[in-house]
Structures are given as structure tokens and as C-alpha cells.
Amino acid sequence: MKKILNTILLSALLTALPFGAMAQNNGGDFFANIGKIYVVVGVLLILFITIIIFLVVLERRLARLEAQQDYLEEEQ
Amino acid sequence: MNNILKVIGAILVLYSIAAGMLVPLNTGVYQVEQLKVKAGQEARIDVEAYNSDYTDATAIQSRIRLDSNVAICAERVVVNDAQSLTLFFDIPTGKLPLAKAKDGEKMPFPLLEIEDKGKGIAVLESAVYIEQVVGAAPAADDFCEVVAYTPNPNISYPYLNIxxxxxxNLYYHVPMWFGMLLILFTSVIYSILQLRKPEQIQYDIRANSLAVVGLMYGLIGIAxxxxxxxxxxxxxxxFDVKQNTTAVALLIYLAYFVLRSSFDDTDKRARISAIYNIFAFATLIPLLYVVPRMVDSLHPGATGNPGFNTYDLDSTMRAIFYPAVIGWILMGFWFADILTRxxxxxxxxxxxx
Incomplete structure (x- = not known):
């Protein structure tokens, strides 16, 4: 798990490096690069992560119903 | 829910994401060096522009607007690179007809304008401080004629500093609040229907699902x-007033789910949570739409005019913003529909x- 995380962080860093050269006066704030476009990326990520969490909740409820359905069918 | 509505919702959301990310920003003045210029002297101003493509110095006109109809034009423009210019102004000596600040209004002057012919105009408000000298007003020919500028021919969003x-983010943050309000309102309608027809438990189920989606939109909005x-x-x-009141409103809705989970009896749960839902919505409206307008807020449109004005939202942005609002509302009803089933x-x- 830690290895995967490190790989992700490293690849994110490597993709970000060329943009670092384009960085304006941002005081080392990655989000402030290229006209603060990464703030928009972050906002979209929050949006879709929340929707994915919602989908996971739906899936878990469905799974519980499926298990209950199996139990009901067995009883009959 | 009608399948066509789901398709429309999905298309509008995809359109708002694609168009919202692909349309470039207008050219803007990112930074100026030399903030103080002196009357009666030549002023050199180094400009860093954003999203500009400066190549031909002869195509670039620059002026410092002192008032809506008085300007000093740049006497020479040097293109350093596509994003960088050096401007030279001859600031006339004497008392300059600088616009006076009106009470409670933003003072945009001296306004620096850089117009690149056919590529649009970059504007910076209160760009420089002009150190004035006492003396007679300068002659009219020290100033240049202010011409109406040609608007940016390409589709773009306005560049605003900061x-x-x-x-x-207007397309991904604000529609969440519009969506939350309408979805929670529909939830209240089902709660009222539930109270009128207690035997129809499906109304309670719908009210609950819509409240879940409404709360989800609220959480996305706040994050x-x-x-x-x-x-x-x-x-x-x-601790902006709107941030605080929305946090309170979301907590009130969280309590709705706590209340629901504390009942085992379905009929009792349906009745009491329907009543709570009506009261929660009744507090949501003043918390989100009345209190923030009564005090100063960092949010645009606070104090007084609640909507967007022409400055905040131009016609290009409207063409993406309103579809985004409708799209996310339809998506919200779709989410709630699946949960209900x-x-x-x-x-x-x-x-x-």
C-alpha cells in the first residue's frame, strides 16, 4: 500500500515538474501555478469523489438487499 | 423519472465541464512593476500579462485612463516577450483631471488598458499611483482621444485578479447550492404529502432520498x-457569514437523519421526520438567503444586491452557468430516484x- 502511494506521489510530482518552471510568484504554493488552475482541478476532484462515495453507499445498500433476498428465497 | 431528463442532465453536466475547462481566460494584467509615476516625467512601466500573445508592438495601444473620458496614451511600447511589455508614458505636468472616488464605490482609476488589436484588451484597475505636482492644468493635447475598444473576438472568460x-469554479461550486435548494424544496413537498396521506409510505421514502442528495450537494458546496x-x-x-450559516443549515439537516434513525416504527418515523423536514427547510431559507444579505460578506453579491451583476457574470459565462445549474439539478433528482427505488x-x- 505504501509502495503504491509512493509511486503515485512520485508520478504526480514528475508531471508537475515541467509546470513548476512556469510557476509565477506563488510563494511555493503548487495550487497557485498557472493562474490557479489547480484549484479548479481540486474542486472537480472533490465533486467527483463525493459522488463516488455516494455510489459506494448505494452499492452497499443494494448488496444488503440482495443478501436479504437470497435469505427470503431460501425460506420459501 | 423520465429517461429523457436523465440524458439531458448528463449532457448538460458534461457540457458544463467541457466548456468550463476549455474556454480560455481573456488576456489580463498579471503584474505591473513601477507602481508610482511622477507628473511631468517619463514613466516606464513593466507589465507582466496573463494569457497574452504579444508580438507586434505597433498593434498594441496602451493608455492610463484618469477618468472615463480622459486618458494618457503610451508614447512607446516595447514587446519583451509574448507575456511581457514595457510601456513608456509621458505624464503631463500640473493638476491632472483624475476621477474622484465616490462614497462606497470602487475607484478603478487610474486604469491601465493594454489593447492588442484583434486579440482583446487587458485591464488593471488602480494600476499606478500618480504623484501630482501643483500647477495649471495641462493642455488638452497632452491627453489622447479615448476610443471605444474592440472587444475580444475570441470566446473567453473575464480575467479577474486574484x-x-x-x-x-462558478460552474462547479454555485450549481451545488442552486441544486441543493431545489432538491430540498422537493423533499419538503413530499413531506407535506406524507402528512396529508399517512398511509402512503412512499412519500416518506422520497422525502428522505431527496434530503440525502440535498445534503450531499451541500457538503460538496461547502468543501x-x-x-x-x-x-x-x-x-x-x-468565518464569513455565508460559510457559518450554511454550516449551521447543514448541521440542522444532519439532525434530520439522526432523528429518522432513532425510530423503529415506520409510521411514527414518517410523521415526525416529515414535520422536522418542514421546520428544517423553514430555517434553511433565512440562514442561506436572508442573514448573509444583512451583514458584510466576502461572497459576491452580499449586502444589498444578492445576484450576480454584469461585472461578475458576463454573457459567455451565463451560457455555461445556467446549463450547469439545470444539469446538476436533474442529476440530483436522478441520484434521489435511484436511492428511492x-x-x-x-x-x-x-x-x-
Whole structure:
């Protein structure tokens, strides 16, 4: 798990490096690069992560119903 | 829910994401060096522009507007690179006809304008401080004729300082609040229907699902707003009145779900949570739409005019913003519809047990 995380962080860093050269006066704030476009990326990520969490909740409820359905069918 | 509505919702959301991210920002003045110029002297101003493509110095006209109809034009423009210019102005000596600040209004002058013919115009408000000298007013020929500029021919979003590219967040943050309000309102309608027809448990199920989606939209709104605030207002949470009241409103809705889960009896739960839902919505309106307008807020449109004005939202942005609002509302009803269908099956199974 830690290895995967490190790989992700490293690849994110490597993709970000060329943009670092384009960085304006941002005081080392990655989000402030290229006209603060990464703030928009972050906002979209929050949006879709929340929707994915919602989908996971739906899936878990469905799974519980499926298990209950199996139990009901067995009883009959 | 009608399938066509789902398709429309999905298309509008995809359109708002694609168009919202692909349309470039207008040219803007990112930074000026030399903030103080002196009357009667030549002023040299180094400009760093954003999203500009400066090549031909002869195509560039620059002026410092002292008032809406008085300007000093740049006498020479040097293109350093595509994003960088050096401007030379002859500032006339004597008392300059600088616009006076009106009470409670933003004072945009001296306004620096850089017009690149056929590529649009970059504007910086209160760009320079002009140190004036006492003396007779300068002659009229020291100033240049102010011509109406040609608008940017390409489709673009306005460049605003501090906001910069984050102006796009308008399509992903604000529709959440519009969506939340309408979805929670529909939830209240089902709660009222539930009270009128207590035997129809499906109304309670629908009211609950819509409240779940409404709360989800609210949480997205508050989280995206916090990230946006960090990089424009300087802090995730600056205890802005709108931030505080929405947090309270969301907590009231969280209590709705706590209340629901504390009942075992379906009829009792349906009745009491319907009543709570009506009261929760009744407090949501003043918390979100009345209190923030009565005090100063960092949010645009606070105090007085609640909507967007022409400055905040231009016609290009409207063409993406309103579809985004409709799209996310339709998506919200779709989410709630799926949740309702799952919950209905659960109730049916409970009857069988």
C-alpha cells in the first residue's frame, strides 16, 4: 500500500515538474501555478469523489438487499 | 423519472465541464512593476500579462485612463516577450483631471488598458499611483482621444485578479447550492404529502432520498467553497457569514437523519421526520438567503444586491452557468430516484419478513 502511494506521489510530482518552471510568484504554493488552475482541478476532484462515495453507499445498500433476498428465497 | 431528463442532465453536466475547462481566460494584467509615476516625467512601466500573445508592438495601444473620458496614451511600447511589455508614458505636468472616488464605490482609476488589436484588451484597475505636482492644468493635447475598444473576438472568460482561472469554479461550486435548494424544496413537498396521506409510505421514502442528495450537494458546496476560499480569500474557513450559516443549515439537516434513525416504527418515523423536514427547510431559507444579505460578506453579491451583476457574470459565462445549474439539478433528482427505488425494495422485504 505504501509502495503504491509512493509511486503515485512520485508520478504526480514528475508531471508537475515541467509546470513548476512556469510557476509565477506563488510563494511555493503548487495550487497557485498557472493562474490557479489547480484549484479548479481540486474542486472537480472533490465533486467527483463525493459522488463516488455516494455510489459506494448505494452499492452497499443494494448488496444488503440482495443478501436479504437470497435469505427470503431460501425460506420459501 | 423520465429517461429523457436523465440524458439531458448528463449532457448538460458534461457540457458544463467541457466548456468550463476549455474556454480560455481573456488576456489580463498579471503584474505591473513601477507602481508610482511622477507628473511631468517619463514613466516606464513593466507589465507582466496573463494569457497574452504579444508580438507586434505597433498593434498594441496602451493608455492610463484618469477618468472615463480622459486618458494618457503610451508614447512607446516595447514587446519583451509574448507575456511581457514595457510601456513608456509621458505624464503631463500640473493638476491632472483624475476621477474622484465616490462614497462606497470602487475607484478603478487610474486604469491601465493594454489593447492588442484583434486579440482583446487587458485591464488593471488602480494600476499606478500618480504623484501630482501643483500647477495649471495641462493642455488638452497632452491627453489622447479615448476610443471605444474592440472587444475580444475570441470566446473567453473575464480575467479577474486574484480569481484568475478559479473563475471556472462558478460552474462547479454555485450549481451545488442552486441544486441543493431545489432538491430540498422537493423533499419538503413530499413531506407535506406524507402528512396529508399517512398511509402512503412512499412519500416518506422520497422525502428522505431527496434530503440525502440535498445534503450531499451541500457538503460538496461547502468543501469546494473551502478549497476555493483558501486560494482566493486566504483561508479555508474565514468565518464569513455565508460559510457559518450554511454550516449551521447543514448541521440542522444532519439532525434530520439522526432523528429518522432513532425510530423503529415506520409510521411514527414518517410523521415526525416529515414535520422536522418542514421546520428544517423553514430555517434553511433565512440562514442561506436572508442573514448573509444583512451583514458584510466576502461572497459576491452580499449586502444589498444578492445576484450576480454584469461585472461578475458576463454573457459567455451565463451560457455555461445556467446549463450547469439545470444539469446538476436533474442529476440530483436522478441520484434521489435511484436511492428511492432501493429503499422501496427494502420496505417491501421488511413486509415479507
Amino acid at each position: 480569481l484568475q482561472e478559479t473563475i471556472r 469546494t467553497g473551502a478549497l476555493w476560499a483558501k486560494h482566493t480569500w486566504g483561508a479555508y474557513w474565514s 432501493i429503499e422501496k425494495i427494502k420496505y417491501k422485504q421488511l413486509d415479507q419478513l
